[in-house]
Amino acid sequence: MRLPLLFRPCSHVFQAFFGHFPVFRHKLLSRAAALPHLSTLRKTMHYQIEERGSPNTTEYRIYFKNSDGNYISPFHDIPLIAEKEQGNDMPAKKAKRNNSEVLFNMVVEVPRWSNAKMEIATEEPLNPIKQDVKKGKLRYVANIFPHKGYIWNYGAIPQTWEDPNHVDSETKCCGDNDPIDVCDIGMQVCTPGQVIQVKVLGILAMIDEGEMDWKVIAINAEDPDAEILNDIDDVRKSRPGHLEATVDWFRKYKVPDGKPENQFGFNAQFQDKDFAVEIIKSTHEHWRALVRDQTKCGGIERKNVSCCDSPFICNDKEATDLIQSAPAFGCKHSVPSEVDKWHFV
Template sequence: MNGPWRLSSGLGRAILTCGSRCAHSLRLFPRTMHFSTEERGQAGSTDYRLYFKGADGKYISPFHDIPLYAETKTEDEIPAKKSRTNGKEEVFNMVVEVPRWTNAKMEIATKESLNPIKQDTKKGKLRYVANIFPHKGYIWNYGAFPQTWEDPHHMDEGTGCYGDNDPIDVCEIGSKVSSRGEVIQVKVLGVLALIDEGETDWKVIAINVEDPEAEKFSDIDDVRKYKPGYLEATVNWLRLYKVPNGNPENQFGFNGEFKDKKFAQAIISTTHQYWKNLIQKKIDGGSINCMTTALHESPFWCREEVARDIVESEPPLTTPGPVPAEVDVWHYVNK
């Protein structure tokens, strides 16, 4: 393309607009959006941060600036209401926070500017999930759907609990071990309602559309068919993972029943709407940081140089710190 092009964004979609020499604008919807990451600080310490960049190299928020839907099907919706399809499947972007078989409890820092990924802490100590025999760390690629928010002001009728104030969580069950900060495209298969400390904490079951067996999976029953025992292991893991630290077992809504794809997509749509209300300042987000560099219509939009200054104020990447020996201990918990 010729001419001075600049990238701006509507809520949930990218808009490529030409400069002053052009009398018109074009809206382009790439099949796959590309993102990169930049590490700061020391991995294995409280100052570690993983920041995100868009395809143009500008810093973005993985919470607010990466679209929920992998691609829109129409040019007239802001935010986009429809997704790219893979055959008959809707396809969503997933931000991978924790690669399978790892233990560090990494998460999008919802209360920090630009929402980098960092390691969670409790009482000033870095958090690692325990190994529940026979598993090592997380048993899926674990992450979140961008542009979703479990509203803590809203009580879910099905669970009787309020939202947990985070983006909705995703358990990706494909064969590949993803990388921290990777943005992958997934199709949704079902959802489980975890009740974590009295809050609704949805766990969406999904599979990477690039997985060699992805075409076999259309709904939650296909997981039972082609990955026998995986759903049962998921429930047991989520129920017990805090027990080695002296906490009680987690509970579930719907008696621990996995809901199907249609139910899951309705939950995702609802939490996407809650996020829209948040980013458009229609609801008080409290301590949630809504800084965005791509969503120009949002009252939380900031200039590129502001975002750059935030990242550059963080310490440079250094050699990773030591991992505590207890991270590799196996725990045997009665089920």
């Protein structure tokens, strides 16, 4: 059956994803830096990021461009599944790997060991990354002993959406209205806006203030340990304490802000890779309905440049005009000293 235009030019990958699982893998490209007079531009894999506004301010944004230099939405226009580089619309070549698997794209929002709560701005056109704001102040996660900031590279899987209209059959909670979150446990410390390919290992069912907030556990496909980590049990065996630390972090990270501890489904037990992939597939289907205007949007900005079945598609000029109106890139502001405080909870 012919797949809808929404999924092209990578339709063969989605066909594989919803059927059998061949190997797809990108070679990560090193990021190059350039400094136009109004913004900064960095290359990450097939994508460039353009910074606007001053870092550590409420105006700061990270916008995304594709390899042709056109603005895109990291939420809607970066594919769910990572393909190996190809040309002339030919099928992707299999990577030189022994095991069959699908690799997923991950948009890094927060690097490991950092505190700024950066996130895809789901309610802004073309969904740049920005720092979350609460009561007019930039949000930083607290350092809860013995952790420093985030303990993994933290980000989102594009083209997924935790639908607030959908009730999870196990936890009876609705989605949190965001792309599905992912924790990369690889050794590389990434940068905000970096796009990496990850191997899914498992998932944690966190319940955040009554909302379903899945946390996918994954590893950068280029990490030296990626070959030996194939499921959540491999993490448990080879990295003692890592999963327990992850639960502890998610349970307590809001406590210094006066919030109660977060709760978990499945008695805070990690579910395996197959379970995680099914959740990703489900949230991808919810995203498909979102960009096709087949469900309530929950305030989500659905403007995109590549989803051909979407009524919210815009052209390159519209996208460019939108971003060019943003403030010019400026000097980095200082971070409040209390961000370095250590909390004992």
